[in-house]
Amino acid sequence: MSIVETRSLGLYQVIKVQDDQAPEVRPGQFHMLSATVGWGGEGGGRPWLARAISFLSSDGNGGIEFLVDGIGPGTRQLALLKQGDQLDLVGPLGNGFPELAASEETTPCLVAGGIGIAPILALSQQLALAGTEHDLILGFRNAEFADAAAAWPDATVATDDGSVGEQGTVMAPLARALDAGPRTVYACGPPLMLEAVRSRCEESDTPAWFALEAPMACGFGACFGCAVETKNGIVRLCVDGPVISGSVLAGITSTGRVDGQ
Ligand SMILES: Cc1cc2nc3c(=O)[nH]c(=O)nc-3n(C[C@H](O)[C@H](O)[C@H](O)COP(=O)(O)OP(=O)(O)OC[C@H]3O[C@@H](n4cnc5c(N)ncnc54)[C@H](O)[C@@H]3O)c2cc1C
Ligand code: FES
Structure with missing residues (x-):
């Protein structure tokens, strides 16, 4: 999937992909993300496992954003991705936050x-x-x-x-x-x-x-x-x-x- 936009948010990096076929994503759900190029050890080492990244936001038209904190090799690689680069994405995964019942007075x-x-x-x-x-x-x-x-x-x-x-x-x-x-x-x-x-x-x-x-x-x-x-x-x-x-x-x-x- 192509990355359509990246931008900085404080010291974090936002990655946006366009996925017109994507099911609706619930807050609290996540995707497993990996880059298609350079995803592995140096000199052609074994590819890394994908990294879990939470769903950040949706523009309602298939555009989905993620927020990445480059703390290790995988997240740093994701944070380096630019518009037009390819991203492998599996998800949405997990349960997400439960919906608040309308009757709940809280x-x-x-x-x-x-x-x-x-x-x-x-x-x-x-x-x-x-x-x-x-x-x-x-x-x-x-x-x-x-x-x-x-x-x-x-x-x-x-x-x-x-x-x-x-x-x-x-x-x-x-x-x-x-x-x-x-x-x-x-x-x-x-x-x-x-x-x-x-x-x-x-x-x-x-x-x-x-x-x-x-x-x-x-x-x-x-x-x-x-x-x-x-x-x-x-x-x-x-x-x-x-x-x-x-x-x-x-x-x-x-x-x-x-x-x-
Ligand atoms: C459900 C879920 C949602 C997440 N959402 C986001 C997100 O939105 N944005 C984001 O930047 N990161 C998110 N993370 C964390 C991210 O997946 C890890 O930081 C990442 O896998 C680290 O990979 P790395 O190769 O960059 O660093 P590594 O070298 O693999 O890890 C760096 C350090 O973090 C520790 N670590 C790695 N993974 C985890 C983990 N899952 N929990 C606790 N410690 C860990 C390692 O032991 C090591 O000390 C999420 C993790 C989970 C499980
Ligand atoms: S990450 Fe494999 S069982 Fe949860």
Whole structure:
């Protein structure tokens, strides 16, 4: 599939493809992405496995965007792609965030940290299109990353160093939102942030959904590489997730491992 546009969003890179045959994608779902050229070790080494990347946004006419944080060989290669380059794409995969029942008298509270903004911004776009008021809280390390949030002026931004928005983590704005009335929380981000959010929601009996990450080799249930433990037993995040209810999570450890005990 051809890339029709790329652009920077803070230190991240947006990749847009046109897929007129694509099924509708739900926020929280992901695709397995790989480049067709240069996808493997140097000097003709073995090709790499595709990398899991969340759906960021849709233009409603087959245009789908992804947000890439170049942290390792695969994501750096994806971030280097330019308009006209080819991208192999398998998806949409996974469950995505559940839809809020119209009868639920609760305000969606969306919380994201770092590259976790991708599925959360997708959900925010969907809620905004449906006219559903919601909180949008984005946390970043510093201004370089927070530049990504400039495109969402209604978001409450927190940075660790206070260079943009309020100083600190997402926890203070989250506490204010939870104090303001009934909320259902939707979160994605680094494990430490997710565990703090999970624990806060548990304390206040707030329903919460977490888009989790685990190393994914296949993306469709075959390899068990993404297996994590929940209170209900082991699940494969690529097919049973990546969105998991906080009610079945006992903890999210700093290594990203999900603790079901
Ligand atoms: C469902 C899902 C959605 C994702 N969405 C996005 C997205 O929208 N944008 C984006 O940039 N990235 C996203 N990721 C993360 C991305 O898939 C990994 O960062 C990527 O696979 C790393 O590959 P690499 O070759 O660049 O780096 P590697 O060298 O493979 O990894 C770099 C470092 O990250 C660790 N790591 C790799 N994969 C994961 C993982 N899945 N969970 C925790 N640690 C990992 C490695 O152990 C290593 O320390 C998502 C992952 C999942 C599972
Ligand atoms: S990534 Fe292979 S089973 Fe989930």
